[in-house]
Amino acid sequence: MQPKKQNKLICVGRWVVVGVMMLAGVSIVQPKIVKAESCPNLRVVFARGSGGERWEDRNYLEFKSTIEEKLKTVNLKYEFIDLDYPAVGVGLDNLDVALGALFGAGEAYEFGESVNTGVNNLSTMINGGACPETKYVIGGYSQGAMVVSKALNRLNPNRVIYAATFGDPKIYLPEGAGIIPAACKGENLSDYRMYVPDCQAYKGLLGAYIPYEPENYTSKLGTWCNKMDIFCSSHFNISNHVSYVADGLYEDASRVIFNKVTAAFGLENHLTSPHDTAFLIDSTGSMSGLIDGYKAEAMRLAAETLNAGGRVALYDYRDLADPYEPVPHCDFENCTLEIFQNELNKIVADGGGDEPESLLSSSLKMMKTLNWKYGSTKSLVVLTDAGFLAPDRDGVTLNDVVALSKKIDPVNFYIITGSDVAPEYSDLAKMTGGMVVTNFDELNLLTDYIMERYDSLPRVEEMEDVLERPTLEILSSEPKSETEVKINFKTNGEKTLVILNDVILGVTEETEITINGMAGGENIINLVPVAGDLKGDNVSLMLGGYGSGEISDFSVPKAPNTGRQ
Numbered sequence: 001m002q003p004k005k006q007n008k009l010i011c012v013g014r015w016v017v018v019g020v021m022m023l024a025g026v027s028i029v030q031p032k033i034v035k036a037e038s039c040p041n042l043r044v045v046f047a048r049g050s051g052g053e054r055w056e057d058r059n060y061l062e063f064k065s066t067i068e069e070k071l072k073t074v075n076l077k078y079e080f081i082d083l084d085y086p087a088v089g090v091g092l093d094n095l096d097v098a099l100g101a102l103f104g105a106g107e108a109y110e111f112g113e114s115v116n117t118g119v120n121n122l123s124t125m126i127n128g129g130a131c132p133e134t135k136y137v138i139g140g141y142s143q144g145a146m147v148v149s150k151a152l153n154r155l156n157p158n159r160v161i162y163a164a165t166f167g168d169p170k171i172y173l174p175e176g177a178g179i180i181p182a183a184c185k186g187e188n189l190s191d192y193r194m195y196v197p198d199c200q201a202y203k204g205l206l207g208a209y210i211p212y213e214p215e216n217y218t219s220k221l222g223t224w225c226n227k228m229d230i231f232c233s234s235h236f237n238i239s240n241h242v243s244y245v246a247d248g249l250y251e252d253a254s255r256v257i258f259n260k261v262t263a264a265f266g267l268e269n270h271l272t273s274p275h276d277t278a279f280l281i282d283s284t285g286s287m288s289g290l291i292d293g294y295k296a297e298a299m300r301l302a303a304e305t306l307n308a309g310g311r312v313a314l315y316d317y318r319d320l321a322d323p324y325e326p327v328p329h330c331d332f333e334n335c336t337l338e339i340f341q342n343e344l345n346k347i348v349a350d351g352g353g354d355e356p357e358s359l360l361s362s363s364l365k366m367m368k369t370l371n372w373k374y375g376s377t378k379s380l381v382v383l384t385d386a387g388f389l390a391p392d393r394d395g396v397t398l399n400d401v402v403a404l405s406k407k408i409d410p411v412n413f414y415i416i417t418g419s420d421v422a423p424e425y426s427d428l429a430k431m432t433g434g435m436v437v438t439n440f441d442e443l444n445l446l447t448d449y450i451m452e453r454y455d456s457l458p459r460v461e462e463m464e465d466v467l468e469r470p471t472l473e474i475l476s477s478e479p480k481s482e483t484e485v486k487i488n489f490k491t492n493g494e495k496t497l498v499i500l501n502d503v504i505l506g507v508t509e510e511t512e513i514t515i516n517g518m519a520g521g522e523n524i525i526n527l528v529p530v531a532g533d534l535k536g537d538n539v540s541l542m543l544g545g546y547g548s549g550e551i552s553d554f555s556v557p558k559a560p561n562t563g564r565q
Contacts, residue, residue: 043081043135044078044079044137046064046081047147048144050143054082054087062250074261074268085147115146137162138162141167145167152214160217162261164224165224168223174188174190176234192221197457197458224252235535273377275305277379278313278370280381280382281295281315282317282386285350291383305451316329319393367401368404384417406458410458418438472528475488477541486512486513491527494532496528496530498527525543
């Protein structure tokens with residue numbers, strides 16, 4: 001007998017259980033016959049997250065607007081589609097971290113059908129006979145990300161230019177596994193890892209699609225996971241899951257997507273990134289023979305940055321022992337080209353007499369003082385003829401400077417200096433993603449390089465001190481009846497998140513739990529240990545043959561298999 005649909009929240013001891021909250025109908029998109037002349041060159045399709053209203057969901061609207069702004073610059077016929085599928089959602093918004101409001105979504109059966117409907121509709125659209133020359137970009141957020149990542153094996157890769165997932169609960173990043181993950185050292189990063197700063201991110205909260213990148217999708221897939229997103233990172237933070245718009249991740253993805261689109265259609269890409277370019281000039285006396293030439297190139301780079309809609313700032317520095325503190329001449333908020341030129345002319349090479357100089361302290365102070373714009377390409381251009389004190393006179397180290405550079409976005413250091421001291425700067429340039437230029441002939445090339453590049457957000461944040469994630473071990477599972485099972489486990493976490501199939505049941509502080517009313521057939525129970533805001537890897541228990549599907553005190557109908565088929 002098919003279980004009846006219920007709306008209830010059951011609290012038993014310290015158990016909080018999310019019952020069935022909201023149901024949605026299931027529909028299949030029927031292919032339409034479209035005349036060839038009405039077919040666009042490109043369709044951009046987005047699958048919204050749980051509970052999102054079609055055509056009005058904020059994630060869809062942001063995905064659309066950031067890409068459309070760039071597509072308007074090229075001669076291409078395109079259209080945007082908010083994928084027709086239920087995106088079943090919920091209305092409950094409590095639990096410890098408001099889990100019910102985001103994913104643990106209605107009945108498992110409805111949620112599974114919602115995902116599968118999205119997969120079927122997307123496959124019908126892309127693989128259908130209508131508009132055979134049209135190419136596709138596809139994206140999805142949360143539940144919609146599952147639709148996209150699950151559908152890839154069923155889609156014709158020749159018609160897909162790029163697929164982007166955001167906050168995917170089925171993410172898979174093998175470089176995040178282990179006590180000291182390779183990702184924490186910046187090694188073995190998956191090529192589809194576009195922005196997943198958490199180096200311990202491994203599998204999604206609801207498991208993983210393995211492989212995550214199917215054959216024929218190399219360089220056609222990218223995933224974005226906000227820093228502490230509960231569904232795709234190693235953390236237990238809900239606010240990061242709902243802030244993909246506010247944190248500019250769709251803007252970041254739109255640049256990657258636009259590059260893929262223009263390359264696929266053989267179009268010129270004149271996209272410019274907002275630039276924040278800061279200049280830090282060594283003004284000691286030994287610079288007198290070089291400073292005029294350096295100033296000329298600084299002016300050219302400043303003018304190009306400002307003309308492209310970017311911002312510039314100007315400081316000069318010497319040695320803290322002179323004594324001489326770094327001087328702010330103008331910052332990102334007030335530095336027009338006229339002000340920049342006037343302030344640049346005021347910088348006179350004087351003083352000094354000894355080497356090296358206080359670059360580390362000056363650059364650290366400059367980076368802390370400036371208001372860097374989120375999502376901009378960030379450059380710090382150093383003009384000097386001397387080496388630098390390491391550590392500096394106030395104790396600032398090279399690692400301090402590099403760490404702040406990476407934390408900001410990063411800030412790439414470009415050092416213009418003489419060949420005799422250039423080797424001293426190689427580590428600083430390499431560790432911040434910049435370069436060293438050693439002669440005037442290279443200055444024009446450096447300016448062109450800085451202006452032509454754009455930065456995506458950092459793929460991963462490297463960590464020396466990796467956080468110890470909680471662990472969990474299942475000790476036993478004992479059937480109590482046809483529809484219930486008792487599970488004993490041990491964990492060093494503070495609480496445990498319990499998931500049945502693809503539905504979040506709730507959190508418990510107990511280590512012995514009984515789950516009632518499981519549907520007949522195969523059930524998958526995932527236990528996720530949590531300590532503070534850090535969660536450990538899922539521990540799965542597969543239970544087959546339980547129950548007849550009859551409702552007991554609490555029932556969650558079985559979800560269809562959400563793994564790749």
